[in-house]
Amino acid sequence: xxxxDRKTDKDLKAGAARCPAISTQDIIAQDKVQxxxxxxxxxxxxxxxxxxxxxxxxxxxxxxxxxxxxxxxxWQFACRExxxxxxxxxxxxxxxxxxFIVTRVSKDEVKAYYNACLHRGTxxxxxxxxxxxxxxKCSFHGWSWNVDGSNKSVTCPWDFPHVNRDEYKLPEARVAxxxxxxxINMDPDAPSxxxxxxxxxxxxIKAWKLEDxxxxxxxxxxxxxxxxxxxxxxxxAYHVIQTHPQVAPSNGDANSQxxxxxxxxxxFISTLGVVSPHLYGxxxxxxxxxxxxxxxxxxxxxxGKPQLKEGETxxxxxxxxxxxxxxxxxxxxxxxxxxxxxxxxxSYTIFPNLFLFPGISLPMVYxxxxxxxxxxxxxxxxxxxxxxxxxxxxxxxxxxIMLGDNQSFTEAEGMDPGFGAIMDQDTExxxxxQEGLEASAKHGLTLGDYQEIRVRHFEKAVDKYMxxxxxxxxxxxxxx
Ligand code: FES
Ligand SMILES: [Fe+2]
Numbered sequence: 001x002x003x004x005d006r007k008t009d010k011d012l013k014a015g016a017a018r019c020p021a022i023s024t025q026d027i028i029a030q031d032k033v034q035x036x037x038x039x040x041x042x043x044x045x046x047x048x049x050x051x052x053x054x055x056x057x058x059x060x061x062x063x064x065x066x067x068x069x070x071x072x073x074x075w076q077f078a079c080r081e082x083x084x085x086x087x088x089x090x091x092x093x094x095x096x097x098x099x100f101i102v103t104r105v106s107k108d109e110v111k112a113y114y115n116a117c118l119h120r121g122t123x124x125x126x127x128x129x130x131x132x133x134x135x136x137k138c139s140f141h142g143w144s145w146n147v148d149g150s151n152k153s154v155t156c157p158w159d160f161p162h163v164n165r166d167e168y169k170l171p172e173a174r175v176a177x178x179x180x181x182x183x184i185n186m187d188p189d190a191p192s193x194x195x196x197x198x199x200x201x202x203x204x205i206k207a208w209k210l211e212d213x214x215x216x217x218x219x220x221x222x223x224x225x226x227x228x229x230x231x232x233x234x235x236x237a238y239h240v241i242q243t244h245p246q247v248a249p250s251n252g253d254a255n256s257q258x259x260x261x262x263x264x265x266x267x268f269i270s271t272l273g274v275v276s277p278h279l280y281g282x283x284x285x286x287x288x289x290x291x292x293x294x295x296x297x298x299x300x301x302x303x304g305k306p307q308l309k310e311g312e313t314x315x316x317x318x319x320x321x322x323x324x325x326x327x328x329x330x331x332x333x334x335x336x337x338x339x340x341x342x343x344x345x346x347s348y349t350i351f352p353n354l355f356l357f358p359g360i361s362l363p364m365v366y367x368x369x370x371x372x373x374x375x376x377x378x379x380x381x382x383x384x385x386x387x388x389x390x391x392x393x394x395x396x397x398x399x400x401i402m403l404g405d406n407q408s409f410t411e412a413e414g415m416d417p418g419f420g421a422i423m424d425q426d427t428e429x430x431x432x433x434q435e436g437l438e439a440s441a442k443h444g445l446t447l448g449d450y451q452e453i454r455v456r457h458f459e460k461a462v463d464k465y466m467x468x469x470x471x472x473x474x475x476x477x478x479x480x
Pocket of ligand 2: 233234239241243244426
Protein backbone atom coordinates (compact mmCIF):
# COMPACT_ATOMS: atom_id res chain seq x y z
CA UNK A 1 0.00 0.00 0.00
CA UNK A 2 1.48 3.35 -0.86
CA UNK A 3 1.32 6.67 0.92
CA UNK A 4 -1.51 8.09 -1.15
CA ASP A 5 -3.69 5.01 -0.73
CA ARG A 6 -3.82 5.24 3.03
CA LYS A 7 -6.38 7.75 4.15
CA THR A 8 -6.49 9.79 7.33
CA ASP A 9 -9.91 9.40 8.86
CA LYS A 10 -10.89 12.48 10.81
CA ASP A 11 -13.81 10.62 12.32
CA LEU A 12 -11.60 8.04 14.02
CA LYS A 13 -11.83 8.00 17.78
CA ALA A 14 -9.22 10.02 19.66
CA GLY A 15 -5.74 8.54 19.43
CA ALA A 16 -6.62 6.19 16.57
CA ALA A 17 -5.22 8.34 13.71
CA ARG A 18 -1.86 7.30 12.26
CA CYS A 19 0.50 8.70 9.67
CA PRO A 20 -1.01 7.74 6.32
CA ALA A 21 2.32 6.33 5.09
CA ILE A 22 3.29 2.66 5.36
CA SER A 23 3.33 1.58 9.01
CA THR A 24 6.36 0.40 10.97
CA GLN A 25 4.80 -3.06 11.23
CA ASP A 26 4.23 -3.26 7.47
CA ILE A 27 7.86 -2.27 6.84
CA ILE A 28 9.12 -4.92 9.26
CA ALA A 29 6.78 -7.56 7.83
CA GLN A 30 8.62 -7.33 4.48
CA ASP A 31 12.04 -8.07 6.01
CA LYS A 32 13.95 -11.21 4.98
CA VAL A 33 15.14 -12.20 8.48
CA GLN A 34 11.90 -11.98 10.38
CA UNK A 35 11.58 -10.21 13.70
CA UNK A 36 10.39 -11.92 16.91
CA UNK A 37 6.88 -11.42 18.25
CA UNK A 38 7.80 -8.72 20.72
CA UNK A 39 9.04 -6.57 17.81
CA UNK A 40 5.96 -7.37 15.74
CA UNK A 41 3.43 -6.21 18.28
CA UNK A 42 1.85 -2.91 19.24
CA UNK A 43 0.76 -1.59 22.62
CA UNK A 44 -0.66 1.91 22.28
CA UNK A 45 -3.27 3.31 24.60
CA UNK A 46 -4.86 6.75 24.25
CA UNK A 47 -4.19 8.71 27.44
CA UNK A 48 -6.03 11.97 26.78
CA UNK A 49 -5.27 15.20 24.94
CA UNK A 50 -5.12 17.75 27.77
CA UNK A 51 -2.16 20.11 27.98
CA UNK A 52 0.70 19.14 30.31
CA UNK A 53 1.03 21.79 33.01
CA UNK A 54 4.23 23.82 32.63
CA UNK A 55 4.92 24.22 36.36
CA UNK A 56 6.55 20.82 36.59
CA UNK A 57 9.42 22.06 34.46
CA UNK A 58 9.89 25.56 35.82
CA UNK A 59 8.84 25.60 39.46
CA UNK A 60 11.68 24.98 41.96
CA UNK A 61 9.11 23.85 44.58
CA UNK A 62 7.97 21.09 42.23
CA UNK A 63 11.56 19.89 41.78
CA UNK A 64 12.07 19.86 45.54
CA UNK A 65 8.95 17.75 46.04
CA UNK A 66 10.11 15.31 43.36
CA UNK A 67 13.06 14.32 45.54
CA UNK A 68 10.84 13.16 48.40
CA UNK A 69 7.91 11.79 46.45
CA UNK A 70 9.20 10.45 43.15
CA UNK A 71 12.91 9.70 43.52
CA UNK A 72 12.46 7.98 46.91
CA UNK A 73 9.95 5.50 45.45
CA UNK A 74 11.21 4.53 42.00
CA TRP A 75 13.68 2.02 40.57
CA GLN A 76 16.72 3.86 39.24
CA PHE A 77 19.66 2.80 37.11
CA ALA A 78 22.65 3.21 39.45
CA CYS A 79 25.51 1.54 37.54
CA ARG A 80 26.38 -1.42 35.34
CA GLU A 81 27.41 -4.69 36.96
CA UNK A 82 30.66 -4.44 35.04
CA UNK A 83 31.51 -1.34 37.11
CA UNK A 84 31.73 -3.59 40.18
CA UNK A 85 32.90 -7.02 38.95
CA UNK A 86 34.76 -8.14 42.12
CA UNK A 87 33.78 -8.38 45.80
CA UNK A 88 34.50 -5.02 47.45
CA UNK A 89 34.31 -3.07 44.19
CA UNK A 90 32.10 -0.05 44.70
CA UNK A 91 30.54 2.77 42.71
CA UNK A 92 29.02 5.90 44.22
CA UNK A 93 25.62 6.72 42.71
CA UNK A 94 24.18 10.14 43.49
CA UNK A 95 20.69 11.44 42.94
CA UNK A 96 20.12 14.98 44.17
CA UNK A 97 21.39 15.06 47.73
CA UNK A 98 20.96 11.29 48.04
CA UNK A 99 24.07 9.20 47.63
CA PHE A 100 24.70 5.45 47.66
CA ILE A 101 27.71 3.19 47.80
CA VAL A 102 26.80 0.41 45.40
CA THR A 103 29.07 -2.53 46.15
CA ARG A 104 29.42 -6.21 45.41
CA VAL A 105 29.34 -8.21 48.63
CA SER A 106 29.56 -11.66 47.01
CA LYS A 107 29.70 -13.07 43.50
CA ASP A 108 25.94 -12.79 43.06
CA GLU A 109 24.96 -10.12 45.54
CA VAL A 110 25.12 -6.34 45.22
CA LYS A 111 24.14 -3.93 47.99
CA ALA A 112 23.55 -0.19 48.00
CA TYR A 113 24.37 1.62 51.27
CA TYR A 114 23.26 5.11 52.13
CA ASN A 115 26.54 6.93 51.78
CA ALA A 116 26.76 8.51 55.23
CA CYS A 117 28.51 7.67 58.47
CA LEU A 118 26.21 6.68 61.33
CA HIS A 119 28.27 8.77 63.77
CA ARG A 120 28.06 12.38 62.64
CA GLY A 121 27.06 11.86 59.06
CA THR A 122 30.21 12.28 56.96
CA UNK A 123 30.02 10.71 53.50
CA UNK A 124 31.97 7.45 53.55
CA UNK A 125 33.03 7.84 49.95
CA UNK A 126 33.12 11.05 47.94
CA UNK A 127 30.50 11.54 45.24
CA UNK A 128 31.52 10.53 41.76
CA UNK A 129 34.15 8.04 42.94
CA UNK A 130 34.56 4.31 42.50
CA UNK A 131 37.18 1.76 43.48
CA UNK A 132 37.78 -1.35 45.55
CA UNK A 133 37.37 -1.45 49.34
CA UNK A 134 38.17 -3.93 52.10
CA UNK A 135 36.19 -1.72 54.49
CA UNK A 136 34.33 1.59 54.45
CA LYS A 137 36.09 3.76 57.00
CA CYS A 138 34.95 7.25 57.87
CA SER A 139 37.62 9.89 57.35
CA PHE A 140 36.45 12.00 60.34
CA HIS A 141 36.71 9.84 63.52
CA GLY A 142 37.46 6.49 61.94
CA TRP A 143 34.31 4.46 62.52
CA SER A 144 34.33 1.64 59.96
CA TRP A 145 32.09 -0.88 58.26
CA ASN A 146 32.79 -4.18 56.56
CA VAL A 147 31.96 -4.59 52.89
CA ASP A 148 28.84 -6.55 53.92
CA GLY A 149 27.59 -3.48 55.82
CA SER A 150 28.17 -4.77 59.35
CA ASN A 151 29.88 -2.41 61.77
CA LYS A 152 33.59 -3.14 61.99
CA SER A 153 34.71 -0.61 64.57
CA VAL A 154 33.67 2.34 66.69
CA THR A 155 36.56 4.50 67.85
CA CYS A 156 36.65 4.65 71.69
CA PRO A 157 33.70 2.30 72.16
CA TRP A 158 33.72 2.96 75.93
CA ASP A 159 32.19 6.37 75.14
CA PHE A 160 29.31 4.86 73.16
CA PRO A 161 27.65 2.37 75.53
CA HIS A 162 24.36 3.45 73.93
CA VAL A 163 25.45 2.26 70.49
CA ASN A 164 24.53 -1.33 69.80
CA ARG A 165 26.95 -2.17 67.01
CA ASP A 166 24.66 -4.93 65.70
CA GLU A 167 22.11 -2.23 65.00
CA TYR A 168 24.67 0.09 63.45
CA LYS A 169 24.81 -1.75 60.16
CA LEU A 170 24.85 0.53 57.13
CA PRO A 171 21.27 1.19 56.05
CA GLU A 172 20.47 -0.14 52.59
CA ALA A 173 18.40 0.79 49.61
CA ARG A 174 16.92 -2.13 47.70
CA VAL A 175 18.90 -3.52 44.78
CA ALA A 176 17.80 -5.46 41.70
CA UNK A 177 19.88 -6.71 38.78
CA UNK A 178 18.58 -6.90 35.22
CA UNK A 179 20.37 -7.06 31.88
CA UNK A 180 23.71 -6.12 33.43
CA UNK A 181 22.19 -3.03 35.08
CA UNK A 182 22.14 -2.41 38.82
CA UNK A 183 18.90 -0.74 39.90
CA ILE A 184 18.24 0.73 43.33
CA ASN A 185 15.07 1.78 45.11
CA MET A 186 14.86 3.66 48.43
CA ASP A 187 11.31 2.49 49.13
CA PRO A 188 11.02 -0.70 51.21
CA ASP A 189 7.35 -0.89 50.14
CA ALA A 190 7.91 -0.53 46.37
CA PRO A 191 6.98 -3.43 44.10
CA SER A 192 9.82 -5.65 42.87
CA UNK A 193 11.66 -4.39 39.78
CA UNK A 194 9.98 -7.17 37.77
CA UNK A 195 6.51 -6.05 38.83
CA UNK A 196 7.44 -2.40 38.36
CA UNK A 197 8.47 -3.08 34.74
CA UNK A 198 5.64 -5.54 34.12
CA UNK A 199 5.73 -8.92 32.34
CA UNK A 200 5.51 -7.74 28.74
CA UNK A 201 8.26 -5.11 28.85
CA UNK A 202 10.36 -7.38 31.05
CA UNK A 203 10.28 -10.03 28.31
CA UNK A 204 11.50 -7.42 25.79
CA ILE A 205 14.34 -6.26 27.99
CA LYS A 206 15.48 -9.81 28.73
CA ALA A 207 15.36 -10.66 25.03
CA TRP A 208 17.87 -7.92 24.20
CA LYS A 209 20.46 -9.68 26.42
CA LEU A 210 22.09 -6.45 27.47
CA GLU A 211 24.15 -8.36 30.02
CA ASP A 212 26.19 -9.54 27.02
CA UNK A 213 27.25 -6.00 26.16
CA UNK A 214 30.00 -3.86 27.60
CA UNK A 215 30.39 -0.09 27.96
CA UNK A 216 32.61 0.92 25.05
CA UNK A 217 32.18 4.69 25.51
CA UNK A 218 30.62 6.81 28.27
CA UNK A 219 30.10 10.54 27.79
CA UNK A 220 28.23 12.97 30.04
CA UNK A 221 27.23 16.63 29.99
CA UNK A 222 25.15 19.05 32.01
CA UNK A 223 22.27 20.83 30.30
CA UNK A 224 20.43 24.01 31.16
CA UNK A 225 16.99 22.46 31.32
CA UNK A 226 14.84 20.50 33.71
CA UNK A 227 15.63 16.75 33.67
CA UNK A 228 12.18 15.90 32.32
CA UNK A 229 12.61 18.17 29.29
CA UNK A 230 15.93 16.47 28.69
CA UNK A 231 14.48 12.95 28.64
CA UNK A 232 11.39 13.94 26.68
CA UNK A 233 13.52 15.35 23.85
CA UNK A 234 14.35 11.74 23.01
CA UNK A 235 10.92 10.17 23.33
CA UNK A 236 9.60 10.92 19.88
CA ALA A 237 10.72 10.94 16.26
CA TYR A 238 8.33 13.83 15.53
CA HIS A 239 11.26 16.26 15.80
CA VAL A 240 13.48 14.49 13.26
CA ILE A 241 12.41 16.36 10.12
CA GLN A 242 13.02 19.76 11.76
CA THR A 243 15.90 19.01 14.13
CA HIS A 244 17.83 16.36 12.16
CA PRO A 245 16.98 16.98 8.49
CA GLN A 246 20.15 15.13 7.44
CA VAL A 247 18.81 11.75 8.64
CA ALA A 248 15.27 12.08 7.24
CA PRO A 249 16.20 10.61 3.81
CA SER A 250 16.86 7.25 5.46
CA ASN A 251 14.64 7.22 8.54
CA GLY A 252 10.94 6.44 8.94
CA ASP A 253 10.04 9.26 11.31
CA ALA A 254 6.37 10.30 11.04
CA ASN A 255 5.43 6.61 10.71
CA SER A 256 7.39 5.45 13.77
CA GLN A 257 5.58 3.19 16.21
CA UNK A 258 4.89 4.15 19.84
CA UNK A 259 4.00 1.77 22.66
CA UNK A 260 3.30 1.96 26.36
CA UNK A 261 3.57 -0.89 28.85
CA UNK A 262 2.02 -0.47 32.27
CA UNK A 263 3.00 2.66 34.18
CA UNK A 264 6.77 2.78 33.88
CA UNK A 265 7.91 1.61 30.45
CA UNK A 266 7.33 2.96 26.97
CA UNK A 267 9.08 2.53 23.64
CA PHE A 268 9.27 3.56 20.03
CA ILE A 269 10.45 1.78 16.92
CA SER A 270 11.79 4.05 14.20
CA THR A 271 12.74 2.23 11.01
CA LEU A 272 16.00 2.71 9.17
CA GLY A 273 16.72 2.31 5.47
CA VAL A 274 13.36 3.75 4.46
CA VAL A 275 12.60 7.34 3.55
CA SER A 276 10.73 9.74 5.81
CA PRO A 277 7.09 10.17 4.70
CA HIS A 278 7.87 13.91 4.66
CA LEU A 279 10.18 13.26 1.69
CA TYR A 280 8.11 10.83 -0.37
CA GLY A 281 8.65 11.44 -4.08
CA UNK A 282 11.86 13.39 -3.45
CA UNK A 283 14.25 10.57 -2.55
CA UNK A 284 14.86 7.31 -4.44
CA UNK A 285 15.74 3.91 -2.98
CA UNK A 286 19.25 4.39 -4.35
CA UNK A 287 19.48 7.77 -2.54
CA UNK A 288 18.52 6.05 0.73
CA UNK A 289 21.18 3.42 0.19
CA UNK A 290 23.77 6.07 -0.72
CA UNK A 291 23.24 7.67 2.70
CA UNK A 292 24.87 4.64 4.26
CA UNK A 293 27.55 3.87 1.72
CA UNK A 294 28.36 7.60 1.32
CA UNK A 295 27.99 6.92 -2.37
CA UNK A 296 31.24 4.96 -2.42
CA UNK A 297 32.26 1.38 -1.90
CA UNK A 298 34.45 1.74 1.19
CA UNK A 299 31.82 0.21 3.44
CA UNK A 300 31.66 -2.83 1.19
CA UNK A 301 35.35 -3.41 0.76
CA UNK A 302 35.90 -1.66 -2.56
CA UNK A 303 34.78 -2.46 -6.10
CA GLY A 304 32.97 0.63 -7.31
CA LYS A 305 29.97 2.57 -6.12
CA PRO A 306 27.45 0.06 -4.76
CA GLN A 307 24.22 -0.02 -6.71
CA LEU A 308 20.98 -1.62 -5.67
CA LYS A 309 20.02 -4.57 -7.81
CA GLU A 310 16.90 -4.39 -9.95
CA GLY A 311 13.89 -4.43 -7.61
CA GLU A 312 16.02 -4.47 -4.47
CA THR A 313 15.12 -2.03 -1.72
CA UNK A 314 17.65 0.00 0.22
CA UNK A 315 16.47 -1.66 3.45
CA UNK A 316 17.10 -5.16 2.05
CA UNK A 317 20.59 -4.25 0.88
CA UNK A 318 21.38 -2.52 4.15
CA UNK A 319 20.33 -5.51 6.23
CA UNK A 320 22.88 -7.64 4.37
CA UNK A 321 25.54 -4.96 4.56
CA UNK A 322 25.03 -4.17 8.27
CA UNK A 323 25.01 -7.83 9.26
CA UNK A 324 28.41 -8.39 7.66
CA UNK A 325 29.87 -5.12 8.92
CA UNK A 326 28.79 -5.56 12.53
CA UNK A 327 29.78 -9.23 12.71
CA UNK A 328 33.24 -8.24 11.62
CA UNK A 329 33.50 -5.10 13.73
CA UNK A 330 32.30 -6.77 16.96
CA UNK A 331 33.63 -10.26 16.29
CA UNK A 332 30.11 -11.44 17.11
CA UNK A 333 27.65 -13.91 15.57
CA UNK A 334 24.56 -11.99 14.44
CA UNK A 335 23.12 -14.58 12.04
CA UNK A 336 19.99 -15.05 14.15
CA UNK A 337 19.34 -11.37 14.72
CA UNK A 338 16.37 -10.08 12.71
CA UNK A 339 16.76 -7.31 10.15
CA UNK A 340 14.69 -5.03 12.34
CA UNK A 341 16.79 -5.55 15.47
CA UNK A 342 19.87 -5.01 13.34
CA UNK A 343 18.74 -1.84 11.60
CA UNK A 344 15.98 -0.08 13.47
CA UNK A 345 16.08 2.42 16.26
CA UNK A 346 14.35 0.89 19.29
CA SER A 347 14.11 3.06 22.34
CA TYR A 348 12.66 2.24 25.74
CA THR A 349 12.19 4.47 28.76
CA ILE A 350 12.25 2.80 32.17
CA PHE A 351 10.85 5.47 34.46
CA PRO A 352 12.40 7.64 35.73
CA ASN A 353 16.07 7.78 34.71
CA LEU A 354 16.91 5.01 32.23
CA PHE A 355 16.59 5.13 28.49
CA LEU A 356 17.62 2.12 26.41
CA PHE A 357 18.46 1.96 22.73
CA PRO A 358 19.14 -1.77 22.61
CA GLY A 359 19.31 -2.24 18.79
CA ILE A 360 22.54 -3.34 17.16
CA SER A 361 23.09 -0.32 14.91
CA LEU A 362 22.43 2.17 17.71
CA PRO A 363 23.42 0.41 20.93
CA MET A 364 23.12 3.04 23.64
CA VAL A 365 21.90 3.79 27.10
CA TYR A 366 21.03 7.25 28.35
CA UNK A 367 20.75 8.28 31.96
CA UNK A 368 19.04 11.50 33.07
CA UNK A 369 19.29 13.05 36.53
CA UNK A 370 18.26 16.39 37.96
CA UNK A 371 21.02 18.81 38.94
CA UNK A 372 20.70 18.93 42.74
CA UNK A 373 21.49 22.64 42.85
CA UNK A 374 19.36 23.87 39.99
CA UNK A 375 15.88 22.68 38.97
CA UNK A 376 16.51 24.05 35.46
CA UNK A 377 19.62 21.94 34.91
CA UNK A 378 20.12 18.23 34.39
CA UNK A 379 22.91 15.72 34.02
CA UNK A 380 22.85 13.62 30.90
CA UNK A 381 25.01 10.58 30.16
CA UNK A 382 25.26 8.35 27.10
CA UNK A 383 26.82 4.88 27.32
CA UNK A 384 27.54 2.95 24.13
CA UNK A 385 27.00 -0.76 24.72
CA UNK A 386 28.85 -3.04 22.31
CA UNK A 387 28.44 -6.83 22.19
CA UNK A 388 31.05 -8.72 24.22
CA UNK A 389 33.41 -10.41 21.69
CA UNK A 390 32.85 -14.05 20.70
CA UNK A 391 35.81 -15.20 22.79
CA UNK A 392 33.84 -14.03 25.86
CA UNK A 393 36.62 -11.70 27.06
CA UNK A 394 34.81 -8.67 28.41
CA UNK A 395 36.75 -5.43 27.85
CA UNK A 396 36.97 -3.01 30.80
CA UNK A 397 34.08 -0.52 30.86
CA UNK A 398 35.08 2.87 29.47
CA UNK A 399 35.90 5.66 31.94
CA UNK A 400 33.27 8.43 31.82
CA ILE A 401 34.20 11.56 29.89
CA MET A 402 32.39 14.60 31.33
CA LEU A 403 32.13 17.41 28.79
CA GLY A 404 32.11 21.05 29.82
CA ASP A 405 28.79 22.92 29.72
CA ASN A 406 29.52 24.43 26.33
CA GLN A 407 31.35 21.54 24.71
CA SER A 408 30.10 19.70 21.65
CA PHE A 409 29.55 15.93 21.76
CA THR A 410 31.82 15.73 18.72
CA GLU A 411 34.72 16.71 21.02
CA ALA A 412 34.44 13.52 23.11
CA GLU A 413 37.23 11.15 22.20
CA GLY A 414 35.85 8.04 20.47
CA MET A 415 32.51 9.65 19.55
CA ASP A 416 31.34 9.10 15.97
CA PRO A 417 31.28 12.64 14.49
CA GLY A 418 27.93 12.15 12.71
CA PHE A 419 26.35 10.90 15.90
CA GLY A 420 27.95 13.65 17.99
CA ALA A 421 26.37 16.19 15.62
CA ILE A 422 22.94 14.57 16.11
CA MET A 423 23.37 14.77 19.89
CA ASP A 424 24.26 18.45 19.59
CA GLN A 425 21.15 19.05 17.48
CA ASP A 426 19.01 17.22 20.04
CA THR A 427 20.30 19.26 22.92
CA GLU A 428 20.60 22.70 21.32
CA UNK A 429 16.84 23.23 21.69
CA UNK A 430 16.73 22.39 25.38
CA UNK A 431 17.76 25.73 26.81
CA UNK A 432 15.43 27.54 24.40
CA UNK A 433 12.62 25.26 25.52
CA GLN A 434 13.33 25.83 29.22
CA GLU A 435 13.43 29.59 28.77
CA GLY A 436 10.42 29.55 26.45
CA LEU A 437 8.32 27.71 29.00
CA GLU A 438 9.25 30.35 31.55
CA ALA A 439 8.40 33.16 29.09
CA SER A 440 5.20 31.71 27.74
CA ALA A 441 1.69 33.15 28.17
CA LYS A 442 0.44 29.59 27.65
CA HIS A 443 0.95 27.47 30.73
CA GLY A 444 0.83 24.05 29.19
CA LEU A 445 2.45 21.82 26.55
CA THR A 446 0.20 20.57 23.77
CA LEU A 447 1.01 17.02 22.67
CA GLY A 448 0.24 14.87 19.64
CA ASP A 449 -2.09 12.02 20.60
CA TYR A 450 0.10 9.36 19.03
CA GLN A 451 3.62 10.56 18.29
CA GLU A 452 4.01 12.19 21.71
CA ILE A 453 2.30 9.50 23.75
CA ARG A 454 5.59 8.62 25.47
CA VAL A 455 5.86 12.16 26.85
CA ARG A 456 2.30 11.97 28.16
CA HIS A 457 2.86 8.48 29.56
CA PHE A 458 6.04 9.64 31.31
CA GLU A 459 4.30 12.66 32.84
CA LYS A 460 1.42 10.48 33.97
CA ALA A 461 3.94 8.50 36.03
CA VAL A 462 5.31 11.80 37.40
CA ASP A 463 1.75 12.76 38.38
CA LYS A 464 1.19 9.43 40.11
CA TYR A 465 4.21 9.83 42.39
CA MET A 466 3.69 13.54 42.98
CA UNK A 467 0.17 12.81 44.24
CA UNK A 468 1.64 10.62 47.00
CA UNK A 469 2.73 12.01 50.36
CA UNK A 470 6.43 12.72 50.88
CA UNK A 471 8.42 9.65 51.89
CA UNK A 472 11.94 10.17 53.13
CA UNK A 473 14.21 7.22 53.85
CA UNK A 474 13.86 5.86 57.39
CA UNK A 475 17.07 4.32 58.66
CA UNK A 476 15.36 1.82 60.93
CA UNK A 477 13.36 0.49 58.00
CA UNK A 478 16.45 0.60 55.80
CA UNK A 479 18.29 -1.83 58.07
CA UNK A 480 18.91 -5.18 56.45
S1 FES B 1 31.49 11.34 61.40
FE1 FES B 1 32.13 9.41 60.83
S2 FES B 1 33.36 8.72 62.42
FE2 FES B 1 32.65 10.62 63.07
FE1 LIG C 1 16.78 13.61 18.11
